[in-house]
Structure formats: structure tokens, C-alpha cells
Amino acid sequence: MDLPPASIAKDKHRVATRPSLPMWDQQLIAKYDVPGPRYTSYPTAVQFAGDYDLEVYRQEARDNLQQTIAPLSLYVHIPFCQNICYYCACNKVVTSDPSAARTYLDYLTQEIELQSPMVDKHRTVMQLHLGGGTPTFFDGAELTELMHVLASHYKLTDSERREYSIEIDPRTVTKDSLALLKGLGFNRLSLGVQDFDEQVQQAINRRQRYGMIKILTETARLYQFKSISYDLIYGLPMQTLETLSVTLDKTIALSPDRIAFYSYAHLPKRFKSQRAIDRLDLPSAVEKLEMLSLITEKLLAAGYVHIGMDHFVKPKDDLALARHEGKLQRNFQGYSTCMAPDLVGLGVSSISAMQSSYAQNERALDDYYQRLDAGILPIAKGFKLSEDDQIRRAVINRIICDLQLDTQTVEKQFGIIFSEYFGQELLALKPLQSDGLLCWHGDKLTVSELGQLMLRNICMVFDKYLRRANDNSSGREQSESIRFSNTL
Ligand code: SF4
The missing domain is CATH 1.10.10.920 (Arc Repressor Mutant, subunit A)
Structure with missing residues (x-):
């Protein structure tokens, strides 16, 4: 691990000097700073149970996926990452073995062959999201094959209104990869930026130069991607109001269409990689609130609209328009426009969200493969809504x-x-x-x-x-x- 020694790190960690906002008194913070869900679903995944088996899923699919020709959303999870980011809370597999992708793609294809007959074939996929892990762990040939398999089994579209997005780890793509993604039909990119400060990047084990993000953003614009989204995080180790302010200025200068500014949740008991983060390097709850205030202040001043729950978008973005029309929705990827009533999740740990139930695939890769080896869908648990x-x-x-x-x-x-x-x-x-x-x-x-x-x-x-x-x-x-x- 190449973190600086803890003592040096702590010395360098500057305490916030920005005056606290008067409305945030300590008592109020203590009262409301409690554990709570982010409500990407209700009930939350904590309630999903094993009594929701394949039979229940089949019935739910008959009731929800086959009885309508309404648009459909697809989510495909690609779990592999080449390196570990210490803050990570995603379901991922860290490996440098490229053959892992080939094996996974074969199993994913099997799942698609089993799942797709459960969806009415007239349902147009208006939303497609590739998430991870690192979807760009797949090389160009594998991504092309995946899109071909999806297009052979679901009704993909080239409609201007489609939202086909992919999460990008900037360290794994080139200008050419972006050209390929555009050619494959993706029109939205989500770049994992996290923070531009070098000390923060070192403390989270994710180094990526500002110049790299700048070139990718400019190239994406050149290729006319409809929307470029940045994921950033506040509350990271070594982050201060000063470093965050610089990150914000750099972000605003690159002018992404959407910005998701997540709060870092330090749960080392749950997420092993977070144990590499020294709790003393983390900003306090008060500092985090001041960071949130700074983020809101700067992004609003730069012309972004606050959608809520950490999301900021340009005023003409589809999410801002959907908010205006009262059509904004929330799902496992965060906020979305109201284009499809059902979401089919594919890949290890993916969650499907149908109108009357949720279903989650096996979370461990071996279990996911084992189910598919037996020729059955890898549904592990779920929840039927009353x-x-x-x-x-x-x-x-x-x-x-x-x-x-x-x-x-x-x-x-x-x-x-x-x-x-x-x-x-x-x-x-x-x-x-x-x-x-x-x-x-x-x-x-x-x-x-x-x-x-x-x-x-x-x-x-x-x-x-x-x-x-x-x-x-x-x-x-x-x-x-x-x-x-x-x-x-
Ligand atoms: S943050 Fe993203 S790239 Fe980093 S380990 Fe987690 S899933 Fe992989």
C-alpha cells in the first residue's frame, strides 16, 4: 500500500477554515446524522429475502414483463476492476486476468438467453446502463459482442430519445474506445472522477490526471455524446474545503452535463477495502456539511440545477425537464427520467425492479456461475410488494x-x-x-x-x-x- 504514513497524513490534513453556516448547529447535526437508506428502492435491498425464488420470479415476470408493450430498462453489471479503490462499496472482483471477462461474457450470454423470453418482444429498450465494477474492463471486441447479444435478444433502438449509458473508469479508456462506444449505440457516458486532488487520490488509491479527464471529456463532445456525467465524492480522506474548492473549479471548467456528488460512507466493518482508510484522515460531520454547502453554492452559481440527493444537472438536461414535469423517478442507478416501468437487471448481483417486485441475482461470482451451469436463472432473493x-x-x-x-x-x-x-x-x-x-x-x-x-x-x-x-x-x-x- 502506498499511502503516506498516518502521522504525516494527519499533519497535512487541514481543518476547515470556512465559517459554519448558522442554520447548521451542532445539535441539529447530531440529531439527524443517523444511519439511513438512500432509497434507490423501497423497500430497500435489506428486506429482500430468499423465499422469493425462481417460481415467484417467473410469475412476476408473467405479470409485469409480458403483459405490456411499454418501454423497458436494462442494467448489465460487469464486476471486474483492475485495481481496488479504497473507498469502494460496489460489488466487484479485483483481477488483472483478462480471461475473466471472456468467461463472464459467456455466462452473461446464457443468462440473457434464459431471461429474454420472459419479456414481451415488442418492448423497446429505451434505457440501457452498463455498470460495475468497471464495464470498460471488457475490451472492444467483448463490448461489441455483448451489444450484439443484447440486440439479438431484446428490442434495442436507435431512437434519439434512448438513454444508453456506460460507466467509464478514465484509466481504462482511450479516444478510440470512446469512438467504439459511440458506434455501439451508447449516447451517455458516466465518468468516475471522484476528486482531482493528488493527495486525496493517493489516499483512496485512485490516481488519474486532470488532463486525462479533460481529453476524454473533449473527445466525448467531439463524438457528440448526448450527455457526459461525472461522479465525484465528498468526505474522502485528506479532502478539505480548500482541495474540494479546487476540484469544483476544475469540474465546472470541464462543464459536464450531470454531476453526482456522493457522500463517502465509511463502513469498514462492511467493506474490507475501506479498512485501508485512516478514520482520522476523514472530515468530520460538520466539515462534510460545509463541503456539501460549498458544492451546492458553487454548482448553483455555475448554473446547475440541484435535482436532490447529491445530483446536479444543467437546466436543459432531461433530468431537469423531468423534474419540471413531475416525471422524475429514482432507481438503482439514482435519478432517471420516467421512460420505462420495469428494469431487468443482468449479471452477478444485479437487481431487477418490476412494478410489483424486486429480484436480485446471486452476489458471488461462483454462485452466479453455478446456477447458470445448472441451466437456471441466477435469482437469489427478492421482494414482492404489498x-x-x-x-x-x-x-x-x-x-x-x-x-x-x-x-x-x-x-x-x-x-x-x-x-x-x-x-x-x-x-x-x-x-x-x-x-x-x-x-x-x-x-x-x-x-x-x-x-x-x-x-x-x-x-x-x-x-x-x-x-x-x-x-x-x-x-x-x-x-x-x-x-x-x-x-x-
Ligand atoms: S470504485 Fe469502481 S473502479 Fe474502484 S474498485 Fe470500486 S467498482 Fe472498481
Whole structure:
């Protein structure tokens, strides 16, 4: 490991000098800085269980994937990475063996052959996302083969409206790779930038020069990719307000269309690679909030729109338009436009999200291969949503996506009386209202500016499973705190 000795690292770690914002007092931070889900699904993956087997999946596929010709989303997970980034919380396999990709592609093809007959063949794939791991661990020939296999089994499209995206590790691609990706039909790129500061890059074991990102961004523009997105992280080791400010300036100068600025969640008990990070090199909760304030301030000043939950986009981006039209959705990749009601996940650990259920593939590569060797789909677990789950999912989605909730719309959609159905939740919201996180105008709940930073805390009030866990034993509470990152 080539991290600097801890003592040197700590000396160099400058404490934030920027004045704290008055609205963020310590008490409020302590009150709301608690473990909580990011709500890329409701119920969260923690609730998925093994009693959701292949038979349940087949029935759900018949009900959801075959009874409509509505657009479809596909997600393909490619788990391999050449190097480990210490902050990583993804399901990945670190290897430098290129033959791993070939083997995986063969199994992926088998899965596609088994899964695709369960989808109505008229459903157009309007959204396709290749994630990882590192999708660009596949070489050009393997990516071409994968796209060919997908096109042979699902109805891909060249519509201008399609959103075909791929996560890029800038260290693994060249200008030529971008040309190939464009030729294969991808029109959106998501670049893993994380941070431009060299000390931070060293502390997370991910070195990539600014010039490299600049060239890739400019090349992507030249090839007319419709959207370029950057993933960045705040709260990383050695990161300070000063270093973050420089990273922000460099980011703004390159002008990506979308920016996802995730909060680093330090969960070393859960993610082994994070044990290489010295806790003392991490910014405190107060510093992280100041970082979030700086990010918001600078990106808004640069003309970006804050979509919510760490996402910023240019005003003419599809996500901003979808927000404006009340059509923004949230799924396992974060925010999305409302183009397809069902998502089919392919590859190890992938999650499918159908209207009435979630299904997750085996998480370990060996188990995934074993299932496919037996000629069966590698579904490991899942969750069938009750009507109550669907109501709560709708409420949480609207709060996260619209930053407001019209209770009358929920009443009409589900035939309930909101104040009766959510009596307990309305009481639980009162302290949040007193703390200035939200306000009520008649039947409409609106999230305040402060509340936007604590969106997860507001949604958590409507999470039945979280409440149940908190009402039960302290042991369960402890296990929840290991599963979820802190909200701030
Ligand atoms: S952050 Fe991305 S590239 Fe780094 S180890 Fe994790 S999945 Fe691989």
C-alpha cells in the first residue's frame, strides 16, 4: 500500500477554515446524522429475502414483463476492476486476468438467453446502463459482442430519445474506445472522477490526471455524446474545503452535463477495502456539511440545477425537464427520467425492479456461475410488494424526486385518506417541521432548503421497515447501522 504514513497524513490534513453556516448547529447535526437508506428502492435491498425464488420470479415476470408493450430498462453489471479503490462499496472482483471477462461474457450470454423470453418482444429498450465494477474492463471486441447479444435478444433502438449509458473508469479508456462506444449505440457516458486532488487520490488509491479527464471529456463532445456525467465524492480522506474548492473549479471548467456528488460512507466493518482508510484522515460531520454547502453554492452559481440527493444537472438536461414535469423517478442507478416501468437487471448481483417486485441475482461470482451451469436463472432473493409497500414507495419517490408531496394525489391514486392512513407518520413529521426541514401548505408538503440536505431523514418517517427495526431490539438497530451509511 502506498499511502503516506498516518502521522504525516494527519499533519497535512487541514481543518476547515470556512465559517459554519448558522442554520447548521451542532445539535441539529447530531440529531439527524443517523444511519439511513438512500432509497434507490423501497423497500430497500435489506428486506429482500430468499423465499422469493425462481417460481415467484417467473410469475412476476408473467405479470409485469409480458403483459405490456411499454418501454423497458436494462442494467448489465460487469464486476471486474483492475485495481481496488479504497473507498469502494460496489460489488466487484479485483483481477488483472483478462480471461475473466471472456468467461463472464459467456455466462452473461446464457443468462440473457434464459431471461429474454420472459419479456414481451415488442418492448423497446429505451434505457440501457452498463455498470460495475468497471464495464470498460471488457475490451472492444467483448463490448461489441455483448451489444450484439443484447440486440439479438431484446428490442434495442436507435431512437434519439434512448438513454444508453456506460460507466467509464478514465484509466481504462482511450479516444478510440470512446469512438467504439459511440458506434455501439451508447449516447451517455458516466465518468468516475471522484476528486482531482493528488493527495486525496493517493489516499483512496485512485490516481488519474486532470488532463486525462479533460481529453476524454473533449473527445466525448467531439463524438457528440448526448450527455457526459461525472461522479465525484465528498468526505474522502485528506479532502478539505480548500482541495474540494479546487476540484469544483476544475469540474465546472470541464462543464459536464450531470454531476453526482456522493457522500463517502465509511463502513469498514462492511467493506474490507475501506479498512485501508485512516478514520482520522476523514472530515468530520460538520466539515462534510460545509463541503456539501460549498458544492451546492458553487454548482448553483455555475448554473446547475440541484435535482436532490447529491445530483446536479444543467437546466436543459432531461433530468431537469423531468423534474419540471413531475416525471422524475429514482432507481438503482439514482435519478432517471420516467421512460420505462420495469428494469431487468443482468449479471452477478444485479437487481431487477418490476412494478410489483424486486429480484436480485446471486452476489458471488461462483454462485452466479453455478446456477447458470445448472441451466437456471441466477435469482437469489427478492421482494414482492404489498399494496402498503406500493403506497409508501410512491410517497417516498415523490418526496425524493419532486421535493414535495401532494397528499390529495396520493389519496386519488390509492383510494386512501392520507391523514388516517399516515396518522402516525404525520405526528412523527412534526419535529422535522419544527426544525425547519419541511412545511405544509394545505395538503402539500414541501421540503425546505435545509430539508433537501436531510431528504433521507424525511423519507425515513414513511419507511415501515425502518420503524419496525427501531421499535424492536437494540441488536437489530445495531445491525441496521452497519447496513446503512449516515444521512449527513
Ligand atoms: S470504485 Fe469502481 S473502479 Fe474502484 S474498485 Fe470500486 S467498482 Fe472498481
